[in-house]
Amino acid sequence: MNSPEALDPALHVLRHTFGFQAFRGEQPAIVRQVVQGGDALVLMPTGGGKSLCYQIPALLREGCGVVVSPLIALMQDQVQALRQLGVRAAYLNSTLGAAEASAIERALLAGEIDLLYVAPERLLNSRCLGLLESARIALFAIDEAHCVSQWGHDFRPEYIQLSILHERFPQVPRVALTATADTATRAEIIERLALQEARVFISSFDRPNIRYTVVEKDNPRRQLLKFIRTHHEGDAGIVYCLSRRKVEETAAWLRSEGIRALHYHAGLDPATREAHQTQFVRGEGIVMCATIAFGMGIDKPDVRFVAHLDLPKSLEAYYQETGRAGRDGLPSNAWMAYGLQDLVLQRELITQSQAPEEIKRVERQKLEALLGYCEAPACRRVLLLHYFGEESTPCGNCDMCLAPPDTFDATLAAQQALSTIYRSGQRYGAGHLIDILIGRASAKVKERGHDRLSTFAIGKHLPETQWSTLLRQLAAQGMVEINEHGGLQLHDACRPLLRGEANFVARRVRESTSTRAATSVRREIDFASDEARTLWAALRQCRRDLAEEQNVPAYMIFGDATLKQMLDARPMSLEAMFELSGVGERKLDAYGSQFLEVIQKHQRRQAQNA
Structure with a gap:
């Protein structure tokens, strides 16, 4: 009977190259879409596995997958991590000398690269486009695709020109990926990258951890x-x-x-x-x-x-x-x-x-x-x-x-705050307004004559921190606006409240606000015993030593999540270790025996001390 891996090449690559037992969420549908030559727009939260959505199709399709990435440091890290998995990956960016760049270009033309990372600025120059036209391209992946949005927080002008990929390489599938994009940004990505025919995959934005x-x-x-x-x-x-x-x-x-x-x-x-x-x-x-x-x-x-x-x-x-x-x-x-x-x-x-x-x-x-x-x-x-x-x-x-806020009917207090804003001229910041409300006759208050306002000291029944919170909540609910000089001024939305036609409920300030909600924060590793803590330290030391030998970040050997599985499962053979998530064939061959020795040595020591 054929195994699922034998029937599904993508699952085989996932298991043996990347070390994961199964796809998550929309990953299999995205991989299938791109492998079959279709375009895709992928919205998936950070840590949700976006990279696999183009890395696996690049390994399954004929040719090289070209990844457009906005940061040099990012592409260098990704290439290093892929090489740890045995994937033939490279990058072309400004950190390379002429000889190194030429060697990578020759390898690309010879079909010796599976994934090539390129900055958008380099991709768009005529020499690079000519190189890609001479090579066999499996797909184009446009990472951090929200950078195309002029409304966004990470706008990169070069991204707007990436529609050229559709024009110059109409038969090559494209997958655009981002971890954050509201409805307007999604529409802009589709328009600017000419992805009107692409399937849109939207995973949950939830990060429950x-x-x-x-x-x-x-x-x-x-x-x-x-x-x-x-x-x-x-x-x-x-x-x-x-x-x-x-x-x-x-x-x-x-x-x-x-x-x-x-x-x-x-x-x-x-x-x-x-x-x-x-x-x-x-x-x-x-x-x-x-x-x-x-x-x-x-x-x-x-x-x-x-x-x-x-x-x-x-x-x-x-x-x-x-x-x-x-x-x-x-x-x-x-x-x-x-x-x-x-x-x-x-x-x-x-x-x-x-x-x-x-x-x-x-x-x-x-x-x-x-x-x-x-x-x-x-x-x-x-x-x-x-x-x-x-x-x-x-x-x-x-x-x-975890710590639901206490609320109270703050209608009167809100009216007092709004009245103070109005009577003081709608031009002062929160600090000055609070001074008036609690009756603090500061030099500025006296100078402006605000100690003679009818609202002076009208709010001394509430602490200063409560007034600060109340003013923020009034701003959050659109009752007041902040002008270009930082002063608070009334908005039309406050009229029903001032006329007594609406109520205002506010959060009550608690002294322990900054710590109460965090009292039950889970640590990333919950040790059942000192023995488990000792093994955890030994596994991390083994990882640290191997990382220094390889001159790579420690997580590229094995991540904390994989080490946690080793801690819990205590595999006593390479076959058992291969069952852990994050342990692919290349890493098993390269590092499996070292970690196995750490676990076995620890277990023998525990048996001797029993």
Whole structure:
């Protein structure tokens, strides 16, 4: 009787080359579509297995699969990882010398390359297009396809010109892939890449292994440090900041507190950027403080947390950035600290940009959607997935589900806040308004005569933190707007509330907001005993030694998820090890016996001590 592998070449490649037992979700349908020569648009979350959707068809179809990738570091990592699996992969980019590039071009023409990674800028030059026309091409894969969108957060002008692939290579199937794209962006991808005939595959955007938490800023550095030390001591993570200066200062401060931290932003010289990225990708337990210049396509699977010390630009950006955590499927955290000042700053950046007014309008709408997420009164995952057109039920794993907020009828307080905004001239920021409400006669309040307003000290019955939260919630619900100078002003939507025709329910501030929801955060590895912890350490040391010998990142030997299976299953033969997910033939031959020896030695020691 024939095995499923014998009947399905794609399943055979999945099992023997990549080491996975079965396809997930839409993967088999996507692979079938492309293998048969059809075009595809694939929307799949980070860690969902997008790469397999073009890597396997490239290995099954005649010729070489050409992958358009926006980042040099990304293509280098992917090629290195594929070579570990025995796949003939290469890249053409500016890091290669003339002799190296010529050798790869000759190998391509000779049919000796299965997958070739190319930057869009290089692909579009006439010499490269002529080279590809002389070669046998199996498919074109356009990775990070959302870069084609002028409305998006990662727009790359070169991506718009990639429709040339359809014009010059009409018989070659194309697959465009992205982890994040709302309805408008999907339509733009289809239009600009001429994918009108492509099948569209949309997987769930849900990342159930990621816990989403948002806390109100209150000494954010200390909040971040407490979060790391409590839940991610020794773990790899990314901390996003808005400015280059804040990135460097945060990294330096974390180092002063004993955290292994690096910094990364576009203002660093290329050698430093490359060195820091290499250290992060290849090392273990390093925290990278970065601007959004860092992260697109980072393949490191064991990033256990992504933290934001500043508000991102949109929910798309937030989803993309937080998605860099937990690519291996193990429990991870997305943690963000934000305040009203973040919203003020982002609005200023939009106002001051040189973008056309239409784009500014869309950016403001996206920012408002993000604010709504931050001020969500219920499950964050439900709101996040709804934004991408996907309905779901409460997850039970975000901060709102784990520690549901207390609410109270804040109608009177909201009216007092709105009245204070109006009476003070609709031009002041939250700090000044709160001073008026609680009766703090600051120099600015006295200078403006606002200590004589009828609303002065009218809100002293509520703490300052509650007023701060209330003002944010009024902004989130569209009752107030923030002008170009950061001042709050009334919106028409507040009229029913001021007239007493509507009620306003607010979240009650709790002192423990920043920590309560995280008390039950699962660690990525739950050790049943000290014995298990000892074996885990031995397996990681074996991986570290092999990675140093091969001069590759540790995860390219085996990821944490595969090591966890070794820890749980304790395989005592190579045949048993081959049954583990992530163990293909090439890696079994190269590394299987070393890990088997570690497990066997550990088991013998345990038997002797019993």
